[in-house]
Amino acid sequence: MVDTMNEDELLARTAAEIAGKCQGDTHDSCWKALTDTGFSALRDVGDGGDPMATVTQTALVVTELSKVVCGAPLIGSLLAAEALRLADAEVDEPATVVLGSGLGSLGGSVGWDTASLTHAVTLDNAELALVKLGDPVEAGDFTRGVAERGDLVRGLGAGLRESQLRHWQDFARLLVTADLLGAAEGLFTQAVEYAKQRVQFGRAIGSFQAVQHILARAFTELEAIRSTLAHAAHAIDTGEDPHTAAAVAKAYASEAAVSVVEASIQVFGGVAITWEFPAHLHLRRVVADAALFGTADDLYGLLHDELEGAGR
Template sequence: MTGAPDLLYSEEEEALRSAVRDLLTDHCDAPGVIARAESDAPHDLAAWKALADGMGLAGLLVPEELGGQGASHREVAVVLEELGRAVAPVPYLTSAVVATEALLACGDEELLGRLASGRTIGALAVGLHVAPGAAFETVRVDDGLLHGELPGIADAVAADVLLVPGDDGGLYAVDAAAVTVTPQVAFDLTRPLATVTLDGAAGRRLGDAEPAVPRALRAGAGLLASEQFGVAEWALTETVRYLKERKQFNRPVGGFQALKHRLAQLWLEVVNLRAAARGAADALASGADADVLVAVAQAYAAPVAVRAAEEALQLHAGIGMTWEHPIHLYLKRAKADSIAFGTAGAHREALGELVGLEAP
């Protein structure tokens, strides 16, 4: 077993999966998610409370002595698979993964404990599209007060505390009450975006943004692949189920070879995506080969998740085009995820450097 990542799920991870799935079945049914998407309360805070407070899942990455579970990215990945499968509108990836990872880099025990409890929601104030290692916007730091405008911040409307990079190289914790959060009209309604405006907001310097932000974004990128796997698997499973049921020309539509081959091809890609996502999660947990395996997972995941959702819509045909059917939630999530934490192309380019396949 020298060096190969552990790509399986442990019994504990499978138990965690079924607990999360049960909870989401109760809280996040598709009609509810669709109705919530256009409401004034886009986040399902009851589901969040049950996941974070009830099950302690917000603290998976936080050591036990700081109030967390002392688990690893492997367990987080399983949670994200299920959240993807339900397109659950909860700030898990943003607070329990990205913000938490930034705080772990800074070693801020007080905030880590609060985020681990799930009673405080944190958001890293870096645009959702930014890839690990890419440049990110900062705000002006003047006499310890922060000034600036940061658009495209995922789940900021739900956040109690924002982690804001300053132009002095610091990363600052800013109370949500001290800033203006203006919702944007997001393509993916289940992961709301907002512009965060700081007009002389007071911040507490947590540490340096440079190691903290890339580390947080790398974890976000790597674990997003598990969410994308969940999205893709839902799309495939639901489409296969529907095509066994749906009859035209006096036969189940799923019996036509043109469609069978498309679904078999998609299955192949979804199976590949699971291995890539498990590889990234295990590498983030162990630290071995993480840059390469995260980039591989992100270079592979987005096209598969998007195609799965697109195929689901096309193969459901008319019903798939309606607002009533949940496919559009998955299509929008998959498409938005293809930009989040860097596009597949950006990750491929990063890989070129990492594995010595240089551009001309």
């Protein structure tokens, strides 16, 4: 039988297989698999100066990994690679990024998505620099590494123009939207299976209308996240101005993903609020992601101000 899967489907399937290697408390095996397959280099410069993969393809991989709330530093390394590509700079060490106040901008004091990495790219006085990562920092998301910014290694002799910073932030919002989608979808899928199997009053709880309504609403929210994400990724890939699309996608996902996870927890009932069950990891991930690169209120306010400024 001929395999008719296209390249995007193969990417997603491979990413799902790697996600299956995630151990929860350690991410060495899945991170090695990501580097071995080249997924950690998806936004590195390829032939002709373009990235190795499209933004749409990159979002597919991020979504699959986040379904198991994988803590391998994929997003951080992709954000570092995007900044380096835009600035036409290079580093020899695997690196993540340093984020600023509120974890919304490149440059600051917090190394984000660090896992086993030891270096990060940051922006100092409009110039990119490579720094060491310092001691780990406690964070609400147990699965994603955060660390103090360490000593400067070297300046990279290149900076980012305002338009490039804007592109980088749009890209960052898009990847976090993909992470929100995956984390919410991963727990939702488990909740659907649980509703089919859990028997109460002699019937599977999924046969109860109240449970069906909870899951139906969560499903529509997931599909809306997926749609806004796809639109924003397409806007970047085709050279359209993605700013509004990326902000809308991130703003909507910041609220909807939390809603989906909370609905899934409601379907699971009491088991979902135990430490041993993974639901709290999904909830921690989406709550933390919701605050990255602008909360929903921040982004809706930003868009409102920009529309007013444009006279619309």
